[in-house]
Amino acid sequence: MGQRPSEELELVATRIPAVVARKLESMAEAEGRATSSLARVIVENFFYVGLPPQMRAALEDDEKRLGLNRRDYINHLLFERTRAIEKQPPAKPRK
Numbered sequence: 001m002g003q004r005p006s007e008e009l010e011l012v013a014t015r016i017p018a019v020v021a022r023k024l025e026s027m028a029e030a031e032g033r034a035t036s037s038l039a040r041v042i043v044e045n046f047f048y049v050g051l052p053p054q055m056r057a058a059l060e061d062d063e064k065r066l067g068l069n070r071r072d073y074i075n076h077l078l079f080e081r082t083r084a085i086e087k088q089p090p091a092k093p094r095k
Contacts, residue, residue: 046070 016024028038048056063073 046074 024038024042025035028035031038044050048059051059059073063070066073066076068076
């Protein structure tokens with residue numbers, strides 16, 4: 001997902017809610033990276049950048065089959081994952 005020598009880049013500016021900006025900055029700091037680097041990864045993930053073509057195609061086909069836009073599709077995936085987690089037995093405490 002990193003910049004490749006021949007990769008053309010564009011600067012995109014946007015406004016986000018302050019609470020989201022603080023979370024972004026906090027996560028970036030925890031990961032030891034620049035806020036702009038984390039923001040770029042998030043945008044690239046939204047567009048499935050870096051995934052194998054067959055995986056990206058499967059996700060895009062599923063999204064279309066369900067009739068969802070990208071944001072709703074990602075929320076759907078997160079909801080389904082949450083349901084799967086809830087069905088798991090509770091984790092044993094670590095010693």
